[in-house]
Amino acid sequence: MFDDFLIRALAAGIGTALIAGPLGCFVLWRRMAYFGDTMSHSALLGVGLGFLAGFAPALGVTLVTVAIAALLILLQRSRALPVDTLLGILSHGALSIGLVVVSLMSGLRIDLMAYLFGDVLSVSRGELAALWAGGAVIIATLLLIWRPLLAVTVDEDLARAEGIKAGLVRGLFMLLIALTIALSMRIVGILLITSLLIIPAAAARQVARSPEVMAIGAAIVGVAAAVLGLNGSFLFDTPSGPSIVVVALGLFVLLSLVRMLKHLRPPGRAD
Amino acid sequence: MSGTGGNTAPLVKGRDLSVRRQGRWILEGVDIDISPGEIVTIIGPNGAGKSTLAKVALGLIAPDRGAVERRGGLSVGYVPQRVSVDASLPMTVERLMRLTRPAKPQAIEAALAETGVAHLAKAPVQRLSGGEFQRVLLARALVAQPQLLVLDEPVQNVDVAGAEALYGLIAGIRDRHGCGVLLISHDLNVVMATADKVLFLHNHLCCAGTPEEVANHHHYISLFGPRPLHPHSAGQSAA
Structure with a gap:
């Protein structure tokens, strides 16, 4: 049944949404949105270096994004520059180096647009299998570290005092984000x-x-955005990645309105 | 794993604990022992290294000199000085109680009842007042029946009457659970009445002993002036 490129695209979109939703909650709670952005912008460099070294793109991306994350953490410690400045430098620097490296490799024919904005329609069966297998590992690991990661997110000192290995848990979380970027960049694109x-x-x-x-709600919203976005993409011939994001944005606005309406209710029945 | 099991060896034993930051000793040569069932209180002015000492005792900060021994498998309940739950994180009081360890519903209910906030179980933590949140944090630290309870400035954002009630509560908790308590405060009056042992810290240990001994010590008097040792006395305007 996965012969049909449409079905493959849906399976890839749903798989990505199922991983990104729960993981994204921690990105939100830990205020790491720009951190994640910086990691994903370095992914193109990973693709290029991966080709040069003969790695699979996913491995190159994982290595480079983890390296960028580690570099960012080190630079943050020095406190010489504000964090948003560091993020801006690393994010755009890594993206530009990636673009330059890829364009310099004359023998390499990379569909740049597919990496930047995603091309879910060209996802191969092998890539789909890697996405779902890797996704299963990511979700299983997240479930395993759920409680300690949540505790570290609320208060790191408190978590450590009560016996949680905060450094290990944070490192694993970073690795999960890197893996997610590596596995899903072909679906929505690194941007x-x-x-x-x-x-x-x-x-x-x-x-x-x-x-x-x-976390479950985020997975559901993501899956809905993937299914509706991909269908819209086929129907109106729009790019797949942006179409998914537009639907997700629409769902965000819708649920925000739902919340506002709940708060407009007359007092006396909180929630 | 609750209680002391008759073992009276110290839960925490620190010797010559010293921490250096930016070329300055913010903690120097401090000894600390916390035994089961004992309330040890650290007092001292702002910047005296009180939180640092507690963090060294807990193993959150490695001392630059000296050593700390914790009893093997020591279970800790910690109420840090400042906890803020990000607004983006939906969290009810009930859920917060299971933050670092699983807990049975009855245990959660009992801990919340013990600190007087059982009625808030379903409330989002971001909507609590300062005093309510302190009681919730105390209940959270208690729920797993730890051997050592560490409370860093537990009466911040709490009015005077609330502070007295909270200290009474802490003493009651020690009596019922038999846990050791490490308490940090600059709230001298009330603290003095509940502590078994007081460490008066000003980067180094100025003096240590029973509340009476510390209150009569010349360092204490020179910093805070002579004051009667009674929780209901007026004059919260120290410092």
Whole structure:
């Protein structure tokens, strides 16, 4: 059944949404939206270096995004520059180096637009299998570190004092984000990956009352955005990645309105 | 794992604890022992290194000199000085109680009832007042029945009457659970009445002993003036 490119595209979009939703909640809670953006912008460099070294693109991307994240953490410690400045430098610097490196490799024919904005319609069966297998590992790991990661997110000292290995948990989380970027860049493109992390999570926040419900809600919003966005993309011949993001944005606005209406109710019945 | 099991060896034993930051000793040569069932209170002016000492005792900061021993498998309940739950994180009081460890619904209910905030179980934590949130944090630290309870300035944002009630509560908790308590405060009057042992800290240990001994010590008097040792006395305007 995966012979049909349409079905493959849907399976890829749904898979990506299922990973990005729950993980994106932590990106939101930990205020790491620009951090994630910086990591994903360095992905193109990973693709280029991966080709040069003979790696699979996904491995190159994982290595480079983790390296960028580590560099960012190191630079933050020095406190010589504000964090948003560091993020801007690394994010645009890595993206530009990536573009230059890829264009210098004359023998390499990369469809640049596909990497920047995603090309879910050209996803191969092998890539789809890698996405779902990798996604299963990511979700399983997230479930395993859910409680400690949430505790570290609320208060790191408190978590450590009560026996949680905060450094390990944070490192694993960073690795999960890098893997997610590596596996999903072909679906929405490296410029839009962050939006799939944060928009469904932000939409779910509008109606969720617990972290767990928010994570599941983010996955549902993401899946709905993927299915509707891809269908719209086929129907109106629009680019697939941006179409998914536009639908996610629409769902965010819708759920924000739902929340506003709930708060406009007459007093006396809170929630 | 609750209680002390008759073992009276110290929960935490620190010797010569020293921490250096920016070329300055912010903590120097401090000894600290916390035994089961004992309330140890650290007092001192702002910037005296009180939180630093607690963090060294907990193993959150490695001392630059000296060593701290914690009893093997020591379970800790910690109420940091400032906790803020990001507005983007939906979290009810009930859910916060299971933050670092699983807890049974009855245990959560009992802990919230013990600190007088059972009625807030379903409330989002971001909507609580300062005093309510402190009580919730205390309940959260208690719920797993830790051997050591560490409270950093637990009466911030709490009015005087609320502070007295909270200290009474802490003493009651020690009596019922038999846990050791490490308490940090600059709220001298009330603290003095509940502590078993007081460490008067000003980067180094100025003096240590029973509340009476510390209150009569010349360092204490020179910094805070002579004051009667009674929780209901007037004059909260120290510092």
